Amino acid sequence: MIYLSTFHFATEEAEWLFFAGFQRTCYDSFYPxxxxxxxxxxxxxxxxxxxxxxxxxxxxxxxLNVMAETLHLRRGAPFNGTSFFKPYCQLCSPHLLHPLPxxxxxxxxxxxxxxxxxxxxINEGVxxxxxxxxxxxxxxxxxQFQMHSLEDYDxxxxxxxxxxxxxxxxxxxxxxxxxxTHSNGESAFLFFxxxxxxxxxxxxxxxxxxxxxxxxxxxxxxxxxxxxxYGCQFVxxxxxxxxxxxxxxxxxxxxxxxxxxxxxxELENVRAYYDFFKEHEEEF
Numbered sequence: 663m664i665y666l667s668t669f670h671f672a673t674e675e676a677e678w679l680f681f682a683g684f685q686r687t688c689y690d691s692f693y694p695x696x697x698x699x700x701x702x703x704x705x706x707x708x709x710x711x712x713x714x715x716x717x718x719x720x721x722x723x724x725x726l727n728v729m730a731e732t733l734h735l736r737r738g739a740p741f742n743g744t745s746f747f748k749p750y751c752q753l754c755s756p757h758l759l760h761p762l763p764x765x766x767x768x769x770x771x772x773x774x775x776x777x778x779x780x781x782x783x784i785n786e787g788v789x790x791x792x793x794x795x796x797x798x799x800x801x802x803x804x805x806q807f808q809m810h811s812l813e814d815y816d817x818x819x820x821x822x823x824x825x826x827x828x829x830x831x832x833x834x835x836x837x838x839x840x841x842x843t844h845s846n847g848e849s850a851f852l853f854f855x856x857x858x859x860x861x862x863x864x865x866x867x868x869x870x871x872x873x874x875x876x877x878x879x880x881x882x883x884x885x886x887x888x889x890x891x892y893g894c895q896f897v898x899x900x901x902x903x904x905x906x907x908x909x910x911x912x913x914x915x916x917x918x919x920x921x922x923x924x925x926x927x928e929l930e931n932v933r934a935y936y937d938f939f940k941e942h943e944e945e946f
Contacts, residue, residue: 663710663894664709664760665863666708666733666895667708667757668708669706670705670756671699672695672698672699672753673699693746694727697721701916702921703721706725706897708912709911709912710894711889711896711898711910711911712896712911713912714726714897714899715914715915716899720917722916726865726899730768730865733756733762735766735865736766736767737767738776739773741770763861765861766862766863771868773853774871775872850872850877851873851877854869860893861894863895863897865896866896868900869881869898882904885898885905886910903926906926906932913926
């Protein structure tokens with residue numbers, strides 16, 4: 663399902679006109695202005711799965727953020743924007759074939775890491791409360807208690823329960839269980855499978871981070887099936903050869919000048935992997 667068919671970045675003329683009417687002050691950076699025209703990136707024609715490939719500083723993450731802000735997509739973690747992001751996005755032109763579903767959003771590595779940290783913080787809080795309850799149960803079980811008035815009724819119930827149950831059961835009844843934890847790779851993979859729903863546009867910034875090669879292959883399969891069977895469209899920035907190799911994906915090489923679509927097997931990083939394994943072929 664293609665929701666966004668084309669995205670036009672601000673033209674060199676539009677940028678020139680913006681600066682012609684701009685009163686220069688103390689700014690020494692106008693990010694994200696003056697990036698894409700210089701790289702020969704004027705527009706993206708988008709497929710069900712579109713991939714932005716390039717080295718660090720090539721502009722692939724900036725392109726995703728510009729698209730997300732122009733389309734007003736939901737996002738979790740903040741990004742490194744500037745006061746020039748909004749005026750720049752107003753100069754961009756997206757072409758939609760269908761209205762964007764509400765679930766459409768941008769998902770980044772920071773979102774994955776924030777989710778992992780939240781789970782860890784919850785479990786640490788649960789652990790602290792469990793320790794407190796175990797100590798409370800031990801104290802209540804050994805307490806020399808006598809009831810003198812109705813005001814002591816709650817304390818009586820506490821002591822009675824502590825004496826007729828184990829400390830662990832006493833604690834379990836009063837605190838939630840730990841959130842189920844996984845390895846970083848498993849947690850990152852589950853994050854995407856839980857966040858990506860049917861029928862929406864998703865921008866993914868380097869989703870391979872924290873994923874093992876096998877998990878990257880599983881994510882590639884999940885994205886392909888989501889696009890083919892469940893009405894999703896993806897635009898992702900990645901270095902991963904496992905994601906770059908997804909059949910039918912349109913790959914833009916942001917390291918080329920001008921930026922243009924290329925076969926994934928022609929990309930520099932992929933060729934480096936190929937040459938390395940070819941050199942060591944006899945060792946397998």
